[in-house]
Amino acid sequence: MATKAKSGNAILETVKTIVYALLIAGVFRTLFFQPFWIPSGSMKETLLIGDFLFVNKMAYGYSYASCPSLIVDAEDICGWAKGDNTRIWGGEPERGDVVVFRHPVSGRDYIKRLIGLPGDKVQIKDGQLYLNGTAVKVQDDGVFEEVYAEQGPQRLRPRCENGPVGEGGICEKSRQIETLPNGVSHAILNIGNQASDHTGIYTVPEGHYFFMGDNRDNSSDSRLPQSAGGVGFVPYENLIGRADRIMFSSAGRSMLFFWTWRSDRFFKGVE
Known part of the structure; x- marks a missing residue:
C-alpha cells in the first residue's frame, strides 16, 4: 500500500x-513577449516569409493592443482602454525600430519599420525618402536575389525587378542601404517605378507614427490611407512591441517543417 x-x-x-x-x-x-510569424514579404530582406520571432512587449509598455491575452483576444479584455491613446509604463519608440502594431481599422497585426515620428513631415520623391525636407542618405548595395517560387503557407510569389523569370528562376531586386537621421541603417529593396515612389507630404499627427516596409515597392503601409486599404497614421496605443531577434526561420509551408528551416537565421538580430 x-x-x-x-x-x-x-x-x-x-x-x-x-x-x-x-x-x-x-x-x-x-x-513580456508575443510570438509572431512573418506571413508576407513586405519587410524583405530584413525579415523573410517564415521568420519566427518574439515581440518585446516591454519596450513600449502596455495598451489595449498589447494587453496580455491567453484564450481570448487582447481587445476583448482591455477594449475599455481603447481610444485614449495612452499606455501603462509607456516607452517612446525610436525611429528605425521594427514594430508590430495593430491596424487601426482591421485589427490585424502588422510589422513594419518606424520611419516618421509625431510632427515629422514625410515624403517620397522618385523613390527616395525625405524627412522634414531633407533627403535620407542611401547607398547602392548590389542586388537581392531569391528563387522565383511559392513562399510560405499563402504560397506567395515574389515580385521581380528583372521581369518574369519563370518557375525556379532567380528573382532580383535592387538593394540599397538607407541611413535614418538617428544613425539607424538598414537594407531596402526596390522593384520599379510606381505610384508609391511619388507622394505628397505627410505630416504625422501628435501621438501617431508613420511606418513603411523595407521592401518598398511591395508593402501596404502608411503611404496609403486606411480608407484605401493602407495603414495610414498609427496611434501610439496600437503599438504592440518591438521585434528584436529572429528565433528561427522556415522556408516551407509550415514552421513545423524543421527540414526547411534556414540555418543562417537562428537567433539572428533584427536590424
Whole structure:
C-alpha cells in the first residue's frame, strides 16, 4: 500500500510541476513577449516569409493592443482602454525600430519599420525618402536575389525587378542601404517605378507614427490611407512591441517543417 501511495504522490507531483511550468510560460508569453510569424514579404530582406520571432512587449509598455491575452483576444479584455491613446509604463519608440502594431481599422497585426515620428513631415520623391525636407542618405548595395517560387503557407510569389523569370528562376531586386537621421541603417529593396515612389507630404499627427516596409515597392503601409486599404497614421496605443531577434526561420509551408528551416537565421538580430 505504501508503495502505491508513494507512486501516486510522485505522479501527482509530476502533473503539478507540468501545470506550474505551463502557467509560468503562459504568463511570460503574455506579459513580456508575443510570438509572431512573418506571413508576407513586405519587410524583405530584413525579415523573410517564415521568420519566427518574439515581440518585446516591454519596450513600449502596455495598451489595449498589447494587453496580455491567453484564450481570448487582447481587445476583448482591455477594449475599455481603447481610444485614449495612452499606455501603462509607456516607452517612446525610436525611429528605425521594427514594430508590430495593430491596424487601426482591421485589427490585424502588422510589422513594419518606424520611419516618421509625431510632427515629422514625410515624403517620397522618385523613390527616395525625405524627412522634414531633407533627403535620407542611401547607398547602392548590389542586388537581392531569391528563387522565383511559392513562399510560405499563402504560397506567395515574389515580385521581380528583372521581369518574369519563370518557375525556379532567380528573382532580383535592387538593394540599397538607407541611413535614418538617428544613425539607424538598414537594407531596402526596390522593384520599379510606381505610384508609391511619388507622394505628397505627410505630416504625422501628435501621438501617431508613420511606418513603411523595407521592401518598398511591395508593402501596404502608411503611404496609403486606411480608407484605401493602407495603414495610414498609427496611434501610439496600437503599438504592440518591438521585434528584436529572429528565433528561427522556415522556408516551407509550415514552421513545423524543421527540414526547411534556414540555418543562417537562428537567433539572428533584427536590424
